[in-house]
Amino acid sequence: MPSAAERTRTLVQSTCSAVLIIPGLDGALPYQLMPDLRSVGPDGEVFLVFATDSPAVRAATHAQDDELNAVLEITDVAPVSVPHRIRGRAWLSGWLTRDPEQAAMEPGRTLLRLEVGEACVDDLWGADQVEPEEFASAAADPLIEHEAELLQHLHAAHAAEVQSLRGLLGERGESTTAGTAAVPVAIDRFGLRVRFTGVQCFDARFDFPEPVRDVNELRYAMHTLFDAAAG
Secondary structure, eight states, rough: OOHHHHHHHHHHHHSOOOEEETTTTSSSSSSGSSEEEEEETTOOOOOEEEEEEHHHHHHHHTTSSEEEEEEEEEEEESSSSSSEEEEEEEEEEEEEEEOOOGSOOOOOOOEEEEEEEEEEETTTTTTEEEOOHHHOOOOTTTTTTTTHHHHHHHHOOOOHHHHGGGGGGHHHHHHHHOOOEEEEEEEEEEEEEEEEEEESSEEEEEOOSSSSSSSSHHHHHHHHHHHHOOO
């Protein structure tokens, strides 16, 4: 399974919604504290792009050499329609400053730097703390850029095959209520997670024979799963 640091890094580098929480800015509207872009630097710092007139930029500018505490909260929502769509959240807390490399930014936008002091994740795998060094050295899941599209395609074009995976659950699959829907809710390099919904609602993980490195290897892994389900 992916480590807590990998899961956190994946959420940060995904397109999940994020909001920056800064003490003293309680009156700011949520959309004003949502960065336009975010990325992770070589030392694990998180770079956030905001409109120059945003409350976040004003706060970082006013703080100057003082430490400005901030928390980046990321919310991960399943890209398919399914009960309990929030798949997880991650929080990265640390110190916010204006980045000096403003020459690279277009007019009207400002780059802020969040030096991560601590992080935690609470997702489908569980709740875990993440050390800054672990976050800095972790890699995002290689499928993250394609996950939403992959899940939507599986749900729309391969619903019968996904439903057939219930046969791999043994007695648990046999005991599920007839007509229970099967929705692919998450996919990563280690396997596929399916949410069976209806009278009963539960998740099941279907691990690949070995971790995949890209979409091409994923296709082979998925065919292997479906072939196994078909008997």
